[in-house]
Amino acid sequence: MMRHDESLLWEYAARELPSEDARLVQHHLTECPECQEKLTDVRTARGALAAVKGADFRFTYAKADAAIARVVEKKMAHAAFSRPWVLGLSGALVTAGLLLVAYGFWSKAPPAPLPELAEVEAPAPRPLPLAVERAAGLTVIGAQTRVLGNGAALASGDVLRTEAKGEATLRLPEGSRLKLGGGAQLSLTRADSDDVALQLERGHLAVAASHAQRKGFVVHTEGMMVTVVGTRFAVTSSRDGVEVAVAEGKVSVEPPVGLPQFVSAGQRVRFDSRWRSQRGSLTAAEKRELSALGESTADAVKPPTPVVPAHGGGTRAAAPATPTSASDLKSLVADAALELAPPPSRPADPAPAPSKPDMTGLEVPLLASPVESVGHPPAPSPTTPGDWAPLPAAKPASANASKLNDESPEESPDEVLQRADRSLSHGTCDRFLKQLDQLASDASRGPRAEKARIIRARCFDAQMRVRDAKEEYRRYLMQYPGGQYVDEARHIADE
Amino acid sequence: MSAGALSLQRVIPTPAPPTAAELKLMRLVERVQQDDLTAFEELYRLTRDEVARTLCHLVGRRSDLEDLIQETYLRLLKAVPRYKGQSRFRTFLYGVTANVALMHLRWWRRRREDLGDVPDCASEGRDPEAVAQAAEAARLVQRALATMSAKKRIVFVYHELCDMGPEEIAEATDTPYNTVRSRLHHARMEFTAAMRGLTGAQS
Incomplete structure (x- = not known):
């Protein structure tokens, strides 16, 4: 029998073959002893299988029972939880828990402002429009540069620029006011009702920040970030550095190099081109001078606004406090006008001798070598308004006066000093060096000569001409040993 | 034949x-x-x-x-x-x-x-001789089954010990009917040969 046919013997033994096939196999078996032997093997194998199949099989299922019970219990618990009413109940419990947590936070929230403060803050129920309150020589630059007048609407992203003699007062949606000085450029990066970010490219910016709750109020300039903590401050950006003066409250100043620092009310900090800081304080003389200036103005009904001198710019009057009423708004506008407008005409007499600047508390942390002083004009001493504003009208023009300015012979020495002073921040002061030298050499001009000498020294310093700057400061010290800028001159000359 | x-x-x-x-x-x-x-x-x-x-x-x-x-x-x-x-x-x-x-x-x-010598699934019974015979048979069957491949073993066990026909096995194992028949055929020959060898060695 072939191997393939061996399976027939198993089928024959299992009685799986049809009767006809079974007869054929049976007939073959009678003639083939080999297949008979194989059939015996098959029957033995089947016998063993039958013995196993018929055995009484018992098994303990303790482990399997426990496992199945655990699985069933777990599934039942899951099924119970997934029922709709259980889900609903669970959702209600979770919601109740969240409400309790929310109530807990709410109950721990800071109390509402005191009534008197609330009156001062007077948060506007609706955001105010971002607009120009008052402008002169204000343009918005961009694809369509246009001149903006009073009441002109603004939008976040606008870039504003004021002419050299221009000025502008802006109102932000969250109630703050900005006053932009002449020759300034300001980007309204973000001026929302709850977030303000400004970029002062150059010039002077005074801010009267409202007390409205907001995400932030930040002024960026020259890589430095001024974060508003208080209310009134001024930022001046020029090539010589950045100065932040605070009249009220506190601001946080974060220079790109060095540690952040706070500037409190009555303080100012000046950073030179190397971000070395100098701190100064507002002096009583400054406040008196500004008070006198404010009182001389009919619209100045508010308390005198402190003036914060800033290097390279005009007289820095911090913005007035946040207006709380119509009269306050009016006075604010008036104060703003005072800050940037030329001062009222004065008598022809020379200005009274200014008091010596109070430099107590001035910090000069890093002045290691003369090289380091390059491009580092000293912090301007708190000065009288005459430091920035035109001096009183000159005496009848002298012969020298007509020679001061070849380009505009009719320009007065005061105008020359003013223009030269402004040019310091624009890096164009070198064209005034000759005129300044003529003015400084004319001893009969008194304070104008002193002013010309110091501007000339500052110009050399700004032009990185260290040797010339020191020489000029030494001349100043020789001519004016008790002068107004002695500290500044000594500081540079001794480096 | x-x-x-x-x-x-x-x-x-x-x-x-x-x-x-x-x-x-x-x-x-x-x-x-x-x-x-x-x-x-x-x-x-x-x-x-x-x-x-x-x-x-x-x-x-x-x-x-x-x-x-x-x-x-x-x-x-x-x-x-x-x-x-x-x-x-x-x-x-x-x-x-x-x-x-x-x-x-x-x-x-x-x-x-x-x-190796794997333990078998012991059976129990009241008759000790029958229990011993069943144990010996189970041991032999297990050793014989161990010589098969897994798939042949499944088909063989299902057919010979679980009384399942080839059609049902094909359905249970999701295997074509002829495949089941083929596996069963080879499994039977292998099992017989294995049992012959086991019983011959014992004798």
């Missing part, structure tokens, strides 16, 4: 009417499908002996048997929702059991090439 002398008829038995036990299992399955897990526990109790015996024949190792029983019923619990009554539940259950045994045998073969 040649292969062509006898015709291999495909015997497809007429499905027998479901028995009472089968109907009971079907009702339990329906309850399980309706998330009545108490029915699953009852289903487990009713079928665990048959599953344990089958697994014992398929894998032959008591130490692994409890784990395999647990694994079989866990798979069954997941598979029950897919059962649509297209076959007898017993066939469906044997399909799950075959998969568990197949995976285990493959795993075991990778772990141990030489199975």
